[in-house]
Amino acid sequence: MDARQLKVEAARAALAHVGSGMRLGIGTGTTAEEFVRLLAEKVATGLEVVGVPTSERTAALCRELGVPLSTLEETPELDLTIDGADEVDPDLTLIKGGGGALLREKIVAAASDRVIVIADRSKMVETLGRFPLPIEVNKFGLRATEIAVAAAAADLGLSGPVTLRMTGSQPFVTDGGHFILDASFGRIPDTRALSNALFAIPGVVEHGLFIGLASTAIIASGDGIQTVHA
Numbered sequence: 245m246d247a248r249q250l251k252v253e254a255a256r257a258a259l260a261h262v263g264s265g266m267r268l269g270i271g272t273g274t275t276a277e278e279f280v281r282l283l284a285e286k287v288a289t290g291l292e293v294v295g296v297p298t299s300e301r302t303a304a305l306c307r308e309l310g311v312p313l314s315t316l317e318e319t320p321e322l323d324l325t326i327d328g329a330d331e332v333d334p335d336l337t338l339i340k341g342g343g344g345a346l347l348r349e350k351i352v353a354a355a356s357d358r359v360i361v362i363a364d365r366s367k368m369v370e371t372l373g374r375f376p377l378p379i380e381v382n383k384f385g386l387r388a389t390e391i392a393v394a395a396a397a398a399d400l401g402l403s404g405p406v407t408l409r410m411t412g413s414q415p416f417v418t419d420g421g422h423f424i425l426d427a428s429f430g431r432i433p434d435t436r437a438l439s440n441a442l443f444a445i446p447g448v449v450e451h452g453l454f455i456g457l458a459s460t461a462i463i464a465s466g467d468g469i470q471t472v473h474a
């Protein structure tokens with residue numbers, strides 16, 4: 245099975261958890277997009293759901309495929325969110341934000357009764373940190389925030405490049421109008437400590453460590469589907 249087929253299989257397994265009448269958070273990224281495509285097929289044959297998208301990109305795909313949408317303002321409590329991840333550890337702590345949607349993804353996940361993460365086996369790690377940690381920051385004071393992030397990490401014994409995410413020659417701008425720093429600290433043994441240290445920096449809007457948010461991970465590999473509960 246190729247990488248895309250694994251994403252489809254994880255998405256298909258997640259769809260089995262979706263029932264009529266559900267208020268769904270809908271994630272961002274290539275795996276979440278496979279879920280949207282399968283969901284749209286079900287909607288076309290009568291499944292009644294309302295989705296709250298975690299990005300403008302996901303919202304556009306949902307509109308194109310006919311998945312009914314709401315906003316978190318109209319629908320502030322969700323039954324289930326289905327989203328991808330960049331890394332998943334055995335406790336279901338995640339790194340997210342590779343697609344730049346971490347802020348809305350975290351807000352939507354926190355508003356959901358359950359969060360199912362869908363991923364292929366390559367995303368499973370013993371310790372988070374192989375994937376650079378996305379940190380969403382205010383544009384104001386960018387350099388000062390970069391310095392503060394590096395210093396906070398150093399206090400925890402972490403180091404590595406902290407780079408501004410670019411799209412071509414321009415900084416990448418999130419749906420919330422912020423920048424993203426990608427922090428290549430390597431292994432992050434204490435995610436809670438790093439989370440607290442980053443939140444203590446005024447210019448940090450959000451970071452891509454998702455701690456205690458995922459209830460289930462559906463992991464696809466050539467051997468089949470593995471379901472892990474938190």
Ligand code: 5RP
Nearest residue numbers: 273274275328341342343345
């Ligand atoms: C977007 C995300 C994505 O869920 C994450 O980057 C995984 O994406 P993909 O399914 O394309 O590998 O967090 O902000």
